[in-house]
Structure formats: C-alpha cells, structure tokens
Amino acid sequence: MIVYGASGHGKVIIDILKVLDLKIDQILDDNPEIKCLQNYTVAQNLDESLKHSEVVIAIGNNMIRKNIAAKNLKFCAALIHPRAMVSDSANLGKGTVVMANSVINACTKVGNHCIINTGSIIEHDVHIADFAHISPGAIITGNVEIGAGTHIGAGASIIPGIKIGKWAIIGAGAVIIDEVPDYAVVVGNPGKIIKFNKIKNE
Numbered sequence: 610m611i612v613y614g615a616s617g618h619g620k621v622i623i624d625i626l627k628v629l630d631l632k633i634d635q636i637l638d639d640n641p642e643i644k645c646l647q648n649y650t651v652a653q654n655l656d657e658s659l660k661h662s663e664v665v666i667a668i669g670n671n672m673i674r675k676n677i678a679a680k681n682l683k684f685c686a687a688l689i690h691p692r693a694m695v696s697d698s699a700n701l702g703k704g705t706v707v708m709a710n711s712v713i714n715a716c717t718k719v720g721n722h723c724i725i726n727t728g729s730i731i732e733h734d735v736h737i738a739d740f741a742h743i744s745p746g747a748i749i750t751g752n753v754e755i756g757a758g759t760h761i762g763a764g765a766s767i768i769p770g771i772k773i774g775k776w777a778i779i780g781a782g783a784v785i786i787d788e789v790p791d792y793a794v795v796v797g798n799p800g801k802i803i804k805f806n807k808i809k810n811e
C-alpha cells in the first residue's frame with residue numbers, strides 16, 4: 610500500500626494498515642521538506658516499481674484529497690479499522706477510511722475518499738458524499754444527508770433527516786437542527802451560519 614500524505618492523519622492510517630497486516634510499500638508527500646513520518650522515509654515521487662500498488666490518501670484536508678483523487682493512481686477499497694462496527698448493509702466508497710470505535714449503521718452510504726474518524730457514529734440510512742470528513746466523536750443521526758467535501762467538526766451532532774450541503778463546515782460541538790446550505794460555516798447550539806466557505810477550483 611502507498612500512503613499518500615505524511616501528516617498526523619497519515620500516522621493514524623499507518624496504524625490501521627499495521628493492525629490489518631497490510632504492507633506499507635511507500636509513503637509519499639508533495640512537500641519536499643517532509644523527509645520522514647515516524648520511522649518511515651517519505652518520498653516525493655512514486656517509485657516506478659510500485660506503480661501497481663494500491664494507494665490511500667492520508668490527508669485531512671478535503672479539497673487536497675479531492676485533487677489527489679483526480680490523479681491516475683490505483684486507489685484502494687475502503688480501509689476499516691477492525692474495531693469499527695460497519696453494518697453489512699452499509700456501502701463504502703473507494704479510498705474511504707473508517708477509524709477505530711466508529712459505528713456505521715444499516716443502509717448507510719459513504720462516498721469515495723471520505724474520513725469516518727475515531728469514535729464517530731453514523732446512524733442508519735445516512736448518505737455521505739465524496740471527500741467528506743466526519744470528525745472524532747461526531748454523531749450523525751438517521752436519514753441525514755451530507756454533501757461532498759463537507760467537514761463535520763469534532764463532537765458535532767446532527768438531528769435526524771437534516772440535509773447538509775456540499776463544502777460546508779460544521780464547527781466542533783455544534784448541534785445542527787436546520788438544513789445547512791452549500792459552503793456554509795455553522796457553529797453553536799443551535800447551529801447558526803457565521804460565514805460561507807470560499808472554495809476555489811471545486
């Protein structure tokens with residue numbers, strides 16, 4: 610497996626690969642100043658001999674993950690920590706990572722290259738689009754829809770059936786009781802829009 614991104618998030622993904630007994634072939638990062646991650650050497654270019662290896666994008670920034678996903682690489686199927694609980698009826702897209710102690714309940718759909726972070730709860734019939742990130746401890750209750758590239762902050766809660774647009778940001782600890790439009794940044798309990806996210810090259 611190639612780990613693309615030598616970040617803090619990369620460290621957690623390395624732990625998942627280790628516990629799944631998957632071999633780490635190379636760690637890549639576009640930043641030439643990053644030379645190592647823990648005990649691993651970090652390269653800027655993919656070793657030609659590894660061009661058929663599967664790749665996981667290990668970067669927390671949703672837009673950077675989207676840009677890397679456009680490259681011609683062989684992305685892995687979803688990586689699931691063995692101590693996560695994922696329903697048989699859930700559907701997870703390629704490159705999505707599911708961290709320890711998270712729960713993904715029945716009939717949920719999670720898109721490509723999403724992060725379902727540590728201890729988050731994704732309830733039944735939730736739909737999460739590509740490149741979204743559900744932060745540690747967030748609670749997404751039943752029938753919620755989350756748009757592409759949206760970031761749900763740590764410990765946020767979303768009440769059932771709410772629709773959250775694309776490239777929105779929900780602040781840490783927010784409680785979302787109303788629909789959230791595309792690009793909105795929402796904080797507090799009850800959640801209120803404080804601004805709109807200026808996304809370029811979406």
Ligand SMILES: CC(=O)SCCNC(=O)CCNC(=O)[C@H](O)C(C)(C)COP(=O)(O)OP(=O)(O)OC[C@H]1O[C@@H](n2cnc3c(N)ncnc32)[C@H](O)[C@@H]1OP(=O)(O)O
Binds near residue numbers: 763781
């Ligand atoms: C493994 C991991 O670590 S995963 C990482 C998980 N990361 C997170 O959960 C971070 C989520 N991010 C946040 O909560 C951020 O504070 C954001 C994105 C909502 C806002 O960040 P910024 O755009 O930098 O806003 P800024 O810090 O300038 O705050 C703007 C206002 O909102 C308030 N505010 C910011 N965040 C919150 C919050 N989570 N809850 C309540 N109020 C908040 C600020 O106090 C400030 O209020 P003021 O204008 O009255 O002073």
